[in-house]
Amino acid sequence: MSDSAYRVETTSRLAQWKIENLASCSYRKSDPFKIGNWNWHLSVEKNRTLSIKLYPEISNLTREKPPIASFIIRVLCSVGDRKALVHPGITDKPLKNNDDFVWTIEIPLTGKFIIDLEFLDLKTASPNGGEPCSIWAQGFIQKQSNAGALSSLGRMLSESIHTDVTIYASDGSIGAHRAVLATRSPVFCSMFSHNLKEKELSTINISDMSIEACQAFLNYIYGNIQNDEFLTHRLVLLRAADKYDISDLKEACHESLLEDIDTKNVLERLQNASLYQLPKLKSSCMRYLVKFGMIFDIRDDFNAFLQCADRELIAEIFHEILATWKGF
Incomplete structure (x- = not known):
């Protein structure tokens, strides 16, 4: 049997295993596939019924921080018509071994079929004993900044400390600091380095952004953005990152948009x-x-x-x- 019979294709939260010619009274275990922080296995066992199992590969990470998973799993019997058997879904279930999730299907399946597995969330236990934390909710943004080093910049913006430039959005205005903007964006730097109206009037017109989205944009620049705020505005932030040549923001949006x-x-x-x-x-x-x-x-x-x-x-x-x- 070819290696492809055991291979599971994956994207950020979706895994798909195509199975052909599973004989009666047989067992098959997939190759490991990575979703989130863990390597996973799917297995199928066909007897009078079909049993599907999902479990993480045993490792130090699994033992120390076992995944707490929420997912949807379905079996597609016909690719063209997308006829599917759908499991009711699993929410916040700890998975440590190959008996923690078993789906038994009474309907006999013959020929080719596809197992689709979509993770809605993956959590780990909180190190301080609180509620489990989503590995995805932690976000790419929080990994990019040191909250302590950037706290003063955040205060400069939120408390309008010695602002020297005004940004006009489509429905409001915000005070900011040209030195901060210039160091974060070569486009802003060029505005303030040449005899342009932005330098003369100490204003920047960003009429293609709402005041709320503009605030999120500045919060990122100042290292003060929250994860929910970022997720809400990431498509607008992507456009702003491209327009003002802020490569790390563009990459942050790129990575985040891959996740869901x-x-x-x-x-x-x-x-x-x-x-x-x-x-x-x-x-x-x-x-x-x-x-x-x-x-x-x-x-x-x-x-x-x-x-x-x-x-x-x-x-x-x-x-x-x-x-x-x-x-x-």
Whole structure:
């Protein structure tokens, strides 16, 4: 049997195992696949019923910080029609060994089938004994800054300490500091280094952002942004990062948008990935739509997308479809 029979394809939160010709009275265990901080296994056992198990690979990390998982799992019996058997779902279940999650399916399955596993959240126990913490809610942003070193910058902005420039958003204004802006963005630096109106009037017009989004943008620049605030505005922040050449913010948005691709946002993210040249996001969206077959679940939205999307992007999508279906 080829190695591909045991391989599980993954994206940030989705795993897919394609199984062919599982004989009666047989057992198969997948190769390890990484989701979050852990390596995982799926296994199937076929007798009079079909049993599916999900469990983390035994390691020091699993023993010290076992995953607390929320996920949806389904079995697709027909790729084209997307007919599926769907488990009711698991919420906040600790998984330590191969008996912690077992799904027994009474309906006999023959021929090819696909197991789709989508993690909604993964948590670990809090080190201080409090509520379990989501590994994804910790966020890329919090890893980029040292709260102590940046606390003074945050106060400068929030308390308007010696501000010397005013930023006008579409529905309000905020005071800021040209030195901070100039050090974080070469575009802002250029504004204040040449005899432009921004230097003369000590104002910057950012009319394509709301005051709320502009506040989030400045909070990032000053190292004072909160995770929820970032998640709410990350698409606008991506546009601002590209416009003002703030590479770390652009990368933060890129990494964050990879984490929660789903059928509701995948087309918008694919469009943004193409517009702002985000290769990992484009690749993940393509794989989600084509390799994982989610394109069948959003046919109407996809048809509407084709009417307005860039021709080059449409060509890439169909190239991916042809390449994937040829190999299936």
